[in-house]
Amino acid sequence: MFDIKARSDIEISSLAFNTWSVETLDMSLYIKNDGTYKGIEDDLSKWTWWANVTVQGMGLGNPTILEQRSFEPIIVKKQTKLGIYLTTSTNGAIMRLSKGEVEGRPFEANNDLVIYEGVGKRYPIDSGTIRPRMFNGHIGYVPINIPTPSPTIETSDLWVANTTFAPLQDTYIQRGKTDIVGKKAQLMVRSKPDRVALMKFDIRPLLIGTDNAPDQILSVKLRLYSMSQSDYGGLVSIIPGGNINEKTATWDTVPYGSENVGTPLASFRSVWPYKWYEVDITEAFREEGNIPGVFLLRISSDQENGAIYRARDGGSPNGPQLVVNFAYEPSSNKALAKLYGSNAPSQSPTVRPEWADAVVPRSPDRRYFNYNPRDSRYGPREWDNIWPDGELARLRRLRLDINRNRCMNGSRQSPQNLCETDAKCEEFHQPRPRVSVVVSLLVLLLECFPLQSNHLHLHFLFIQH
Numbered sequence: 001m002f003d004i005k006a007r008s009d010i011e012i013s014s015l016a017f018n019t020w021s022v023e024t025l026d027m028s029l030y031i032k033n034d035g036t037y038k039g040i041e042d043d044l045s046k047w048t049w050w051a052n053v054t055v056q057g058m059g060l061g062n063p064t065i066l067e068q069r070s071f072e073p074i075i076v077k078k079q080t081k082l083g084i085y086l087t088t089s090t091n092g093a094i095m096r097l098s099k100g101e102v103e104g105r106p107f108e109a110n111n112d113l114v115i116y117e118g119v120g121k122r123y124p125i126d127s128g129t130i131r132p133r134m135f136n137g138h139i140g141y142v143p144i145n146i147p148t149p150s151p152t153i154e155t156s157d158l159w160v161a162n163t164t165f166a167p168l169q170d171t172y173i174q175r176g177k178t179d180i181v182g183k184k185a186q187l188m189v190r191s192k193p194d195r196v197a198l199m200k201f202d203i204r205p206l207l208i209g210t211d212n213a214p215d216q217i218l219s220v221k222l223r224l225y226s227m228s229q230s231d232y233g234g235l236v237s238i239i240p241g242g243n244i245n246e247k248t249a250t251w252d253t254v255p256y257g258s259e260n261v262g263t264p265l266a267s268f269r270s271v272w273p274y275k276w277y278e279v280d281i282t283e284a285f286r287e288e289g290n291i292p293g294v295f296l297l298r299i300s301s302d303q304e305n306g307a308i309y310r311a312r313d314g315g316s317p318n319g320p321q322l323v324v325n326f327a328y329e330p331s332s333n334k335a336l337a338k339l340y341g342s343n344a345p346s347q348s349p350t351v352r353p354e355w356a357d358a359v360v361p362r363s364p365d366r367r368y369f370n371y372n373p374r375d376s377r378y379g380p381r382e383w384d385n386i387w388p389d390g391e392l393a394r395l396r397r398l399r400l401d402i403n404r405n406r407c408m409n410g411s412r413q414s415p416q417n418l419c420e421t422d423a424k425c426e427e428f429h430q431p432r433p434r435v436s437v438v439v440s441l442l443v444l445l446l447e448c449f450p451l452q453s454n455h456l457h458l459h460f461l462f463i464q465h
Contacts, residue, residue: 002118014140021057032083100132158327185314190306204293225318233268242296
């Protein structure tokens with residue numbers, strides 16, 4: 001378990017580690033996007049599962065590799081930290097690390113990437129931490145270019161809304177083939193044979209009555225649901241005014257097969273099955289007086305390992321989506337006000353709100369709380385008698401549905417609202433004697449992060465740039 005930091009935009013496509021094993025190993029890869037492993041060393045719920053990969057152990061001194069295409073590449077943006085947790089359920093100290101000096105200190109770096117000292121972990125995640133430790137392995141990556149997000153527009157005096165458009169028509173065409181595939185559930189993109197996906201959209205409802213269109217369109221993103229794995233998801237181009245009929249369109253009946261058709265906007269990088277991917281195509285909708293209302297989006301690829309996306313046909317909710325974020329002024333744009341509303345946008349509070357205790361019925365039913373208020377040792381009659389002597393641990397181990405005891409839920413709440421944010425709380429709202437607050441926190445910290453005295457003998461370090 002360790003952190004890396006990207007000095008430039010990179011895409012991690014393979015990992016290797018050091019192991020004494022020469023048996024088959026079932027590895028699990030987790031990541032902490034835009035963050036660090038610190039503070040979540042023992043809590044798997046705070047990690048994002050990324051892949052399960054079965055590999056053949058290569059023995060000490062030989063990299064055991066999670067090969068390219070064995071997991072979805074990980075995008076790490078410039079100046080962003082990423083936590084990595086690589087583990088296996090195989091019994092024993094399978095992975096071999098090196099003893100570190102200072103946890104969190106950089107120990108390898110190049111122009112693209114910094115690797116920091118981390119920790120060793122026993123399996124499962126909450127059964128032990130050995131610190132500090134240095135990762136022995138390879139990180140296979142390539143530098144990439146991530147497009148700069150579209151510039152923001154000042155909208156303080158405007159109304160902002162989102163809407164999602166489905167294509168009116170979608171299909172794909174294939175060179176040298178006369179079959180009509182418009183009613184199929186797939187959009188195919190590849191070369192050899194050339195296959196080009198086409199989607200027709202109509203966003204004219206957003207342009208009705210708008211005098212200052214460039215200030216209206218804030219962002220436009222194309223979202224596609226991948227049904228295959230590909231190292232390259234395809235180039236997205238726009239054809240303003242383009243038109244197709246999915247019931248008749250073939251390579252020879254529509255003029256959109258040529259690679260020179262349309263204005264390129266963005267590319268899908270590698271894609272993985274059964275996941276949504278999106279690209280920003282806002283630049284095509286910012287030119288004043290020339291925003292396309294009806295247009296085709298064309299997706300093409302120069303790779304034989306092409307991509308397959310879900311089409312709008314077949315009754316699936318995973319068809320193509322065009323997500324448009326826009327701003328408007330209801331008084332001067334009656335059409336949009338009618339469609340999307342004219343109520344003034346709510347403003348963020350400028351002062352800290354006052355939070356009042358929840359109103360408790362005079363004789364609440366026992367189901368009002370997540371405990372029996374009359375008989376429970378955790379009820380109101382016992383509050384003054386509960387001190388930080390281990391009671392907190394017993395509270396945490398109660399078999400209760402914590403999610404039903406949230407602020408602003410309106411039912412099954414504790415009698416005091418101790419949440420002072422707009423977020424929903426998940427903690428027990430159990431008032432404590434004021435004098436014991438600090439001690440209670442110390443008890444909680446010790447229980448959440450017990451001291452460890454375990455150790456492992458770990459060695460061997462190699463790194464590939």
